[in-house]
Amino acid sequence: MSSTLGRTAAPSDSLDWRRGLAWILAACFSIAPLVARGEFEAALGDASRSAMFWIPWFLVIGVPRGPQERRVWPLAMGLVLPLFALAFEFDWRADLDPRRMQAIGTAGVLVFLCLGEASFQAGRARWSLYGPIWFLLVFLLPALTTALAWSSGGRLRAEGLASNLASFSPISAMWRDVQPPEGALWREAVESALFCPSTLSCVVLVVLASVMARRGSTT
């Protein structure tokens, strides 16, 4: 792959040590709820482990990368799927609603794929706006909404600005699916997992990154 700056560089190896470390950490955090015992397990209660599983991976898979880097999400997905199968089976055997779990699994794979591909395409296109957008979606919105909920004593958690903002973040959306409100119908759960603004924002992000890559944009 030749660089737009005139330098010629071979694509970097798909697993440098920093990415490897991030993946190891994500794997540890994602399977930690499966090995929880005692008070930690009791605190988790009926929470869906398969929804919790995706959150660390959403944090690491879309990290902005350089133009010479290869597409790494297929390898990451290859690692994630056996781990996710373990979390999925865990919820399955704990009798969580299988339709909700399927929706969480589908949404998780879709968002993971979108973030990974968007990162690759944005790197290829040297799309400098990708970094701020990714930071906003993955870190800033969940952090802001959590800060708002804490500072308001929980009053802003369920409705209003915080909720609207959170709906655009895949982290916040998946966190909401960890333990949906009691009484939520499976159809609502599927809609919240699959057709929520966060999934759509990830799809839009990957489309934009791909368009930029096709144009060779340096915006």
Added chain:
Amino acid sequence: MKSGVLILVLLLLSWSTAWAQDPVATVEVQIEGPSEVVGFSGGFERTDLCVGLTSGENRRLLVPFLSRDGLGEQFALARLGASQSAADLRWDQESIESPQPWKDLPRSLRSRGLPSLAAVRPRVGGLRWVWLTVAVLIVLGLRRRPWRALLAGALCGTTLYWLPAAPIAPPVVRLLEGDAASGRWIELRGARDRLELEPVSTGWVRHLPQTADRRLEVHEHSGRARWSILSAGARIYFMREVLAVEAPGPQGPGSHVFEEVWLKESGVGWTARGPWRGQGALPNALPAGVSPPGWLVAGLPQGVPILAGRLADEDGNGAWLRYVGFE
């Protein structure tokens, strides 16, 4: 006119959620074979009779059905259109028994916290960890060919479901609720997804979330009948009034065997007393005893002494007792 129709529609829509506890009435049904499963709409929810009978065989069963205060009798046992069974069913309207209205129970028995029924979490066994390690090694071995690694990961993930897994015992809870002022007791049984019951008397059923689908089943094998209340993904509670329960007193636990007991006295709060067995007096407060579970002490009346305890249970299920007015 439009507002009247709107109000009527809203009333009908709110009908299904207007009762927190639904009465379970019973009726004696004579069933004649051949039959496998016969579905009935008894009251306002479905009751299935799962009774295998050959032609000429017959059974007399006590069948539960979900009723509503004062309405159960009107809706009793209409055969569902979808039922293809040729079984012949007869019942006597006079055999229908409905429980008393829930609101007629003492308030202290009605407004208490329900037992926690957390899902039993499976354990990830050693075989799965070995399998996971092998899967990760295979995928990492294919790191130069990421699409093949993806395929290998998907295949490894799928094969997980063929690995043997230890069965999980679902949580079942039994709770005795007593009220000293009225001398009345109710027994509550709770389970997730499916609550199995001996054919007992009438009672009340509650399921959470209330939006979950629900139905009742009656099974009969070799002359032994069982009732089941099914509601996928929900916590199910069945309550019935019980008579002749020996109340614990300060001088002895009665017929109960407590593994752990707590007492709440006015102005003192909850104190742990440890195990209470035999016929001895209530043990003194332990200085560093464990706290009672949150659900056990939630929603209880103030200003009266209350005894709460965990009972010994041979089946290994959770068994609890709460007694308001202990003195």
